[in-house]
Amino acid sequence: MAFIELSGVCKGYGPAEQRTNVLEDINLSIEKGELVSIVGYSGAGKTTLISLLAGLIKPDKGEVRVAGKLVTGPGPERGVVFQNYSLLPWLSVLENVQLAVDQVFPEQSREDRRARAMKFVEMVNLGPAAGKLPRELSGGMRQRVSVARALSIEPEVLLLDEPFGALDALTRGVLQGELQRISQESGKTMLLITNDVDEGILLSDRIIPLGAGPRASLGPVTIVDIERPRDRKELNQDPRFRAIRLGVLEYLLESGKARRAEREAADAPPAQTEARAPAPSEPVSIVEVSL
Amino acid sequence: MKSNLVDSLIKYWLLPMVGAGCVILLWAVASSSIVPSLPSPLKTWEVSKPYILSPWEKRGELDQGILHFTWYSLIRVAKGYALAIALGTPIGLLLGMSKGFTNTFDPIIQVLRPVSPLAWLPLGLVIFQKPEPAGIFTIAMCSMWPTVMNTALGVRSIPQDYINVARVLKLSPWKTLVKVTIPAAMPYMFTGFRLSLGIAWLVIVAAEMLTGAPGVGGFLWQEYNALIYEHIILCILTIGIVGFMLDRVMSLVERRFKVA
Numbered sequence: 001m002a003f004i005e006l007s008g009v010c011k012g013y014g015p016a017e018q019r020t021n022v023l024e025d026i027n028l029s030i031e032k033g034e035l036v037s038i039v040g041y042s043g044a045g046k047t048t049l050i051s052l053l054a055g056l057i058k059p060d061k062g063e064v065r066v067a068g069k070l071v072t073g074p075g076p077e078r079g080v081v082f083q084n085y086s087l088l089p090w091l092s093v094l095e096n097v098q099l100a101v102d103q104v105f106p107e108q109s110r111e112d113r114r115a116r117a118m119k120f121v122e123m124v125n126l127g128p129a130a131g132k133l134p135r136e137l138s139g140g141m142r143q144r145v146s147v148a149r150a151l152s153i154e155p156e157v158l159l160l161d162e163p164f165g166a167l168d169a170l171t172r173g174v175l176q177g178e179l180q181r182i183s184q185e186s187g188k189t190m191l192l193i194t195n196d197v198d199e200g201i202l203l204s205d206r207i208i209p210l211g212a213g214p215r216a217s218l219g220p221v222t223i224v225d226i227e228r229p230r231d232r233k234e235l236n237q238d239p240r241f242r243a244i245r246l247g248v249l250e251y252l253l254e255s256g257k258a259r260r261a262e263r264e265a266a267d268a269p270p271a272q273t274e275a276r277a278p279a280p281s282e283p284v285s286i287v288e289v290s291l
Numbered sequence: 292m293k294s295n296l297v298d299s300l301i302k303y304w305l306l307p308m309v310g311a312g313c314v315i316l317l318w319a320v321a322s323s324s325i326v327p328s329l330p331s332p333l334k335t336w337e338v339s340k341p342y343i344l345s346p347w348e349k350r351g352e353l354d355q356g357i358l359h360f361t362w363y364s365l366i367r368v369a370k371g372y373a374l375a376i377a378l379g380t381p382i383g384l385l386l387g388m389s390k391g392f393t394n395t396f397d398p399i400i401q402v403l404r405p406v407s408p409l410a411w412l413p414l415g416l417v418i419f420q421k422p423e424p425a426g427i428f429t430i431a432m433c434s435m436w437p438t439v440m441n442t443a444l445g446v447r448s449i450p451q452d453y454i455n456v457a458r459v460l461k462l463s464p465w466k467t468l469v470k471v472t473i474p475a476a477m478p479y480m481f482t483g484f485r486l487s488l489g490i491a492w493l494v495i496v497a498a499e500m501l502t503g504a505p506g507v508g509g510f511l512w513q514e515y516n517a518l519i520y521e522h523i524i525l526c527i528l529t530i531g532i533v534g535f536m537l538d539r540v541m542s543l544v545e546r547r548f549k550v551a
Contacts, residue, residue, distance in 0.1 A: 056455055074458040086452035090474045099470060103460045153460070 001068060002029030003189055004053070004157060008062035011048055022048050024215040026062070028208070035183050035190040037200030038218070039248060040210030041256065046193040047083065049210070050161040053191065054080045066157060076104045079155030083162045085142040087134040087149075094130040097121055097149045104153040120152040121145070124178065140171035144178070151182065158190045165195065173232060176202060180229060197248050201241055202230055209248050211255035219251045330521040338521035355505070357529055364495050364506035365533070367423075371430025372491040376484060378431065379438030383483070384468070386439065387446020387476065404436045408494040412501050422502030426495075433494045437486035445479025446472055477548045485541035492534045507533075 006028040012021040022045040030036045040046050051057045052064055055074040064071040066078060087096050098117040105113055121130050124144035134142055143163055150158055163179070164172040180203055183190055194200050200207045201224055209219035222244050226235070235241045315332050322329040330338070339357075341348075346358030382400075385392045411432045415425030453475055457467045473480075499508030507526050514522035 054455075054459060056458060074455075074461065076460055078459070080455075080459050082452060082455065084452060086456050088453060088456065088471065088474070090477075100460055103462060103466070 001065075003032040003034075003067060004028070004030040004191070005065040006052070006062065007065075009052060009059045009064060010061040011045070011052060011057065011059050020214045021060075022213055022216065023052075024217050026218055028218060030189060030191060032189050033187050034206065035192065035204045037192045037194055037204035037207045038210050039194055039197050039200045039207060039252070040216065041212050041252065042195055044210050044213040044216045046195075046210060047161055050080065050159050050191070050193055053157075053159055054078055076100070076153045077156045079150035079153060079158045081143070081146050081150045081158065081160045081163045083165060085134070085139075085146045087142055087145055089134050092131050092133055093126055093137070093145050094118065094121055096134070096145055097152050100149045100153045117152060120148040123151070123182070124148045138171075140167050140175060143167065143175065147179070147182070151186070151188075156189065158188050160190060160192045162193055162195060164199065172196075172199070176232075179203060184228060197245055197252075198232075198235075200248070201226075201244050202232060202235060207244065207248060209251045209255075211252070212259040214259075219248075219255070222247055328520070330524065335521040335524045338519065339525040342522070342525060355510075357507075357510075357525065360505065360507045360510045361529060361533055363504070364499065364508065367426055367498070367504070367506060368430060368488075368491045368495050371427040371494075372434060372488055374427060374431035375435035375487055375491065376438055379435035379483070379487065380442055380480065382435075383439040383442025383480070384446060384472070384476075386443035388472070393443075400436070400439065403432075406432075408433045408497040409501070412498055416502075422504055426498035426502050426504060429498050430491050430494045434487045434491035437490065438480070438483040441479045441483030441486070442476060445476030445483075448479070449475040478545070481541075481545040481548050485538065485545055488537055488541055489534065492530070492537055496530060 006026050009023060009026040010021055011023045012019045014020060026049065028036075038046065038049065048057070052059055053066070053071065055064075055071045055078065058072075071078075088099070091099060094117055097120055098114065101113045101117045105116070108116070118127075118130065121127060124147055126141060126144055126148065129137060129141060134145065137145070143166075147163070160179075164175050167175065176199055182188075183203070192200065192203055197207075204224055207222050207224055210216050211219055224244060226238060226240055318329075319332050322331040342357045346356035348356040349359060382396075386397065386400075408429050411429040412425060415428035415432075416422065419425045419428065449472060453471050457471045462470060495506065496508035496511065498504075499506040500512040503509055503512070507529055511523055511526035514520075514526070
């Protein structure tokens, strides 16, 4: 059995009679030490998927298992890096990490916990900013703190929800490099959710597209058999990279088109149910070719 | 730079002076023509002078400098206000955190909230049989509601992100309260504290008038009975100025607690 197993997972929102499934029949297995990316449209249910794995919400149908155990609620063995950083604004960088460390390693001495928190702050290159408040940091720095906090508690799995989505392209590139290094050094099992196909290919062992919503489901799995460390610039020339990229994009565009056609058909009579669905018309970030 | 200084001098000193001057002028005109029983500004100043110029003097229990009376009132307000915060904050936290608690107690709170201090005070006298605790009880009962309401609102408006952090780390309820809920709700809570202090100061006059306790309100009522109407105006101005200063101090503290 794989380390992370989702089988037949459905999740919808809204009252029973007009409930639309955001995610439908999600099946996914991730082996220990693997880094898997899920790429999809904005609003396709990516955050819902992460929340299910984190245990913040429960599936309507199907089950989520991590290390063989059924996920029934959130817990520190599944570290989450949230999309919007989720740092506590009244705590400094170090204190934000310390809060997590204190909670998960209560048996350690004060000094050990402090040293551990500092070690992870330094790991994300924020040593000099340890005493700063989140509002004094740039977006990229905040997200680093969030990564440090998630890693400091030694989770079995790291769940990353569009971690670099709100950052400018250059900062994103730097942080992708750091994540690649951290993932190789720690050998942690990671699930990366992103809307950037290039980012998914750059970082992961396997990449899976999440079709357009509503009723999104996972597409075919592609193994990224490109040796590490991977370099963004070289990657762009690599025919394997291009083939994977094309495959994933084609699947996403097809599923987007299919959903749109469905919606137009449904719209012909007075539109109602589909109107609330998230718009899949927004293109995936396919522009970022030449970095 | 220089014109900035002039600008702010005009804005923050000259114009407020003009405003105050207008009111004093109206007062002078009114007292000399329409309402002859109203003491004129000049007369008020003359009669009040000893109380203002030697504000700490104590000539007798009910004949003291204005600052001395203010001090008594402030002590009384501090006690009632402390009680209001001590009661109001936990009630607000419970209202914010628990739907069940809200459904159970919110209606009765909404009923008690608009009750006037004049109504609470006799009840306090019945319960405590002494004017001093009755006054403090009244201040607490009237001034705790903004703290209750704002604390509850603050807790309800905590971003889901912070709650998710607490859930992922499996913080205990107590730790969540201390490390996440209270700091996150702090700006709202301080708005409540500031409004509560304003009400506490508002209530003091009523409490002192009815109990005859020494203080600004007690002095005001006593001087009304003694037909020294100038002192009523002195008391009104004192109450206003002290209330204004309390509010300023609280909003400075409040601003400190506003985080990004």
